[in-house]
Amino acid sequence: MEQSDVRKKAGLARSSVRQLARLEEKEKNAALEAIADAMIRHTGEILRENEKDLAAGETVGISAALTDRLTLTEKRLAEMAEGLHQLCQLPDPIGEVLEMRELENGLQIEKVRVPLGVIGMIYEARPNVTVDAAGLALKTGNAIVLRGSSSAFHSNRALTGVIQQALTNTALPPTAVQLVEEREREAVQELMTANGLIDVIIPRGGAGLIQRVVQESTVPVLETGVGNCHLYVDQAADVDMAREIVINAKTDRPAVCNAAETVLVHRKWAESHLAELCEALSKCGVEIRGCDVARALVPQAKAATADDWDTEYLDLVLAVKVVNSLAEALDHIENHGTRHSEAIITQDEEAARTFFIGVDAAAVYHNASTRFTDGGQFGFGAEIGISTQKLHARGPMGLKEMTSYQYRIHGSGQIRG
Amino acid sequence: MEQSDVRKKAGLARSSVRQLARLEEKEKNAALEAIADAMIRHTGEILRENEKDLAAGETVGISAALTDRLTLTEKRLAEMAEGLHQLCQLPDPIGEVLEMRELENGLQIEKVRVPLGVIGMIYEARPNVTVDAAGLALKTGNAIVLRGSSSAFHSNRALTGVIQQALTNTALPPTAVQLVEEREREAVQELMTANGLIDVIIPRGGAGLIQRVVQESTVPVLETGVGNCHLYVDQAADVDMAREIVINAKTDRPAVCNAAETVLVHRKWAESHLAELCEALSKCGVEIRGCDVARALVPQAKAATADDWDTEYLDLVLAVKVVNSLAEALDHIENHGTRHSEAIITQDEEAARTFFIGVDAAAVYHNASTRFTDGGQFGFGAEIGISTQKLHARGPMGLKEMTSYQYRIHGSGQIRG
Numbered sequence: 135m136e137q138s139d140v141r142k143k144a145g146l147a148r149s150s151v152r153q154l155a156r157l158e159e160k161e162k163n164a165a166l167e168a169i170a171d172a173m174i175r176h177t178g179e180i181l182r183e184n185e186k187d188l189a190a191g192e193t194v195g196i197s198a199a200l201t202d203r204l205t206l207t208e209k210r211l212a213e214m215a216e217g218l219h220q221l222c223q224l225p226d227p228i229g230e231v232l233e234m235r236e237l238e239n240g241l242q243i244e245k246v247r248v249p250l251g252v253i254g255m256i257y258e259a260r261p262n263v264t265v266d267a268a269g270l271a272l273k274t275g276n277a278i279v280l281r282g283s284s285s286a287f288h289s290n291r292a293l294t295g296v297i298q299q300a301l302t303n304t305a306l307p308p309t310a311v312q313l314v315e316e317r318e319r320e321a322v323q324e325l326m327t328a329n330g331l332i333d334v335i336i337p338r339g340g341a342g343l344i345q346r347v348v349q350e351s352t353v354p355v356l357e358t359g360v361g362n363c364h365l366y367v368d369q370a371a372d373v374d375m376a377r378e379i380v381i382n383a384k385t386d387r388p389a390v391c392n393a394a395e396t397v398l399v400h401r402k403w404a405e406s407h408l409a410e411l412c413e414a415l416s417k418c419g420v421e422i423r424g425c426d427v428a429r430a431l432v433p434q435a436k437a438a439t440a441d442d443w444d445t446e447y448l449d450l451v452l453a454v455k456v457v458n459s460l461a462e463a464l465d466h467i468e469n470h471g472t473r474h475s476e477a478i479i480t481q482d483e484e485a486a487r488t489f490f491i492g493v494d495a496a497a498v499y500h501n502a503s504t505r506f507t508d509g510g511q512f513g514f515g516a517e518i519g520i521s522t523q524k525l526h527a528r529g530p531m532g533l534k535e536m537t538s539y540q541y542r543i544h545g546s547g548q549i550r551g
Numbered sequence: 552m553e554q555s556d557v558r559k560k561a562g563l564a565r566s567s568v569r570q571l572a573r574l575e576e577k578e579k580n581a582a583l584e585a586i587a588d589a590m591i592r593h594t595g596e597i598l599r600e601n602e603k604d605l606a607a608g609e610t611v612g613i614s615a616a617l618t619d620r621l622t623l624t625e626k627r628l629a630e631m632a633e634g635l636h637q638l639c640q641l642p643d644p645i646g647e648v649l650e651m652r653e654l655e656n657g658l659q660i661e662k663v664r665v666p667l668g669v670i671g672m673i674y675e676a677r678p679n680v681t682v683d684a685a686g687l688a689l690k691t692g693n694a695i696v697l698r699g700s701s702s703a704f705h706s707n708r709a710l711t712g713v714i715q716q717a718l719t720n721t722a723l724p725p726t727a728v729q730l731v732e733e734r735e736r737e738a739v740q741e742l743m744t745a746n747g748l749i750d751v752i753i754p755r756g757g758a759g760l761i762q763r764v765v766q767e768s769t770v771p772v773l774e775t776g777v778g779n780c781h782l783y784v785d786q787a788a789d790v791d792m793a794r795e796i797v798i799n800a801k802t803d804r805p806a807v808c809n810a811a812e813t814v815l816v817h818r819k820w821a822e823s824h825l826a827e828l829c830e831a832l833s834k835c836g837v838e839i840r841g842c843d844v845a846r847a848l849v850p851q852a853k854a855a856t857a858d859d860w861d862t863e864y865l866d867l868v869l870a871v872k873v874v875n876s877l878a879e880a881l882d883h884i885e886n887h888g889t890r891h892s893e894a895i896i897t898q899d900e901e902a903a904r905t906f907f908i909g910v911d912a913a914a915v916y917h918n919a920s921t922r923f924t925d926g927g928q929f930g931f932g933a934e935i936g937i938s939t940q941k942l943h944a945r946g947p948m949g950l951k952e953m954t955s956y957q958y959r960i961h962g963s964g965q966i967r968g
Binding site for chain 2: 237525
């Protein structure tokens with residue numbers, strides 16, 4: 135059987151893993167610097183290729199938002215290069231000894247952090263992900279096979295070409311970064327089923343993309359991103375604090391996954407303060423969709439339908455539900471949450487403790503906005519995505535989350551009796 | 552749509568996770584003790600049900616080996632109960648604070664170990680896995696949905712019944728342990744695709760079962776077990792040590808996954824010592840299948856075919872290949888290994904270092920038998936299986952590997968600017 139182009143590229147990436155695994159930190163940093171410099175040097179060329187994508191997008195009439203995400207500028211390229219420089223400042227996690235134990239028979243068991251191997255990245259729109267993901271992969275000694283969206287085809291090809299060329303003058307093999315250029319749907323399928331060549335698939339994009347990958351990938355997946363996040367305003371919530379947090383979590387950047395989508399309000403608090411809270415939200419341009427009880431208290435609220443409790447609006451729309459107890463809030467979050475970020479606002483420490491233990495999510499907040507779920511905010515320095523699954527990594531994934539470990543056992547002839 | 556029985560059971564298990572997550576260690580230990588006691592008390596009943604499976608097995612003519620694995624005795628039940636008592640002695644990993652950091656804005660981010668949630672376990676033959684897996688799950692605050700093989704149907708039903716009944720008098724919900732009794736192939740399919748209800752699938756059994764789960768599961772999988780393990784005898788290997796280790800790794804227990812299947816021998820060492828090594832192996836009843844160079848040195852060796860390099864014999868058969876260099880050995884392991892356990896035998900420390908970094912496997916040994924890859928040997932106290940994938944857990948999986956983590960963020964009204 136003839137090998138497909140996708141498998142050939144995955145094989146090329148795979149062939150680089152042994153060399154990548156033994157690199158020293160300074161060699162990896164030198165390569166990142168070389169890529170950053172090359173991006174600046176080739177700015178004109180990259181922008182010309184980006185123009186082709188923008189022109190093609192205009193022809194098929196893509197949205198203004200998508201056009202914005204797709205657009206590269208001199209400033210954006212400089213920011214991407216700066217991101218690579220910052221990556222050099224972060225400590226290299228590879229080689230870290232996580233545990234060490236000596237058995238009675240004298241065997242020394244060392245648990246050492248190693249690269250994952252070959253990462254398959256399937257993502258939409260933004261060409262900056264091409265550079266960010268390649269940088270994070272190389273810093274952690276991983277090879278990466280990139281599959282961007284076809285709308286960013288020329289931009290991604292230009293960026294990958296610049297990366298590969300920059301690597302030729304470094305200790306890193308240029309084969310470590312591959313771009314799957316084939317436009318067919320089958321190419322994605324092949325990437326997701328290249329067990330033995332690809333060690334992990336990371337999807338980044340909308341719910342449709344992520345669902346497709348979860349359903350169809352036979353390679354292990356790091357599921358990222360859908361955030362139907364809740365704020366629970368407890369009966370013991372401070373009124374001003376609740377207003378500030380709800381407004382921030384909803385309006386600071388509504389299009390991102392850590393923005394709030396539903397507010398659950400304890401009945402007692404709602405009776406005194408919900409109208410005022412919703413008035414403040416309306417002033418910020420937020421459309422309120424309430425349950426029947428909420429609507430009786432908030433004249434401007436539209437009626438929420440069953441679908442609203444499961445919708446990630448990513449927009450200035452907020453579902454509001456009045457609940458009779460903390461337990462009812464926990465049930466609602468269990469049934470409708472996406473295991474991303476959930477917050478309780480309360481002055482009652484016992485209620486906060488119950489919330490922490492009762493909510494099954496990557497990040498659980500007490501008296502803070504869900505907007506902090508972010509690798510940068512958490513101090514990771516960089517982020518490949520936010521995991522909403524429970525295996526391997528949960529929440530923001532930085533450099534450490536792009537590694538595995540290996541047991542290295544040092545003996546002197548031990549055999550098992 | 553009417554809910555299937557499998558989804559109903561997964562839903563029952565799911566409904567117990569919040570209660571399980573907040574249990575204290577002594578409550579979990581008390582439940583394990585109650586199960587152990589109940590197993591002893593109900594020995595007669597369990598053995599009678601086991602008889603039914605053995606009779607059915609005899610009718611369809613199962614192998615002696617399978618009959619042995621299926622058979623329960625008073626002694627084996629006592630050992631299973633003792634395993635639960637031992638589990639009580641191990642520290643409870645849940646609630647452990649893995650990291651703590653305070654941000655400049657005063658937010659305190661705590662990374663806390665939590666249960667995975669609901670584990671789906673798909674396994675073959677041995678009914679003791681039913682009790683072992685349930686014990687490990689409960690000790691770590693997880694619910695578990697068990698799907699044993701139909702050949703152990705009555706035994707598994709009896710054991711699960713005893714577990715559930717024992718739990719009624721404890722702080723743990725009896726719904727936390729479920730058995731999928733439906734005999735249809737579709738039941739396994741449903742379990743593997745119950746995303747949202749099941750958090751992780753762990754398959755334990757032969758290569759066929761594991762491949763099916765990897766191919767068809769949409770729930771994240773912890774792949775366990777196939778071990779095509781190699782021993783590389785370097786040119787600087789001590790002759791006596793090499794003989795002891797090769798014999799141990801091949802013959803101590805050939806049917807398990809950490810047994811050696813292929814020995815790679817450096818040409819220089821082979822020329823002086825391979826004949827003697829193979830004579831010692833033959834005396835232990837090991838059939839040798841060699842490459843052409845090996846056959847020229849070892850008269851009793853049969854010819855190895857291409858398939859031999861990829862075969863997990865699980866039997867007293869050993870493939871032997873002469874290589875010209877450490878690099879050639881590394882290439883062979885990269886192409887034919889299953890990322891389980893690999894060993895180098897050498898007095899050359901530099902060669903050992905190259906081997907450690909160049910081999911992509913869960914456990915890499917220098918001058919020791921691969922037979923040590925085992926949760927008990929590694930000091931984990933218990934083991935749910937040996938992972939051959941790189942996400943989440945690698946190598947022997949004990950209690951810690953049955954957990955996830957959660958970020959708990961303590962604030963005082965922080966919002967993102």
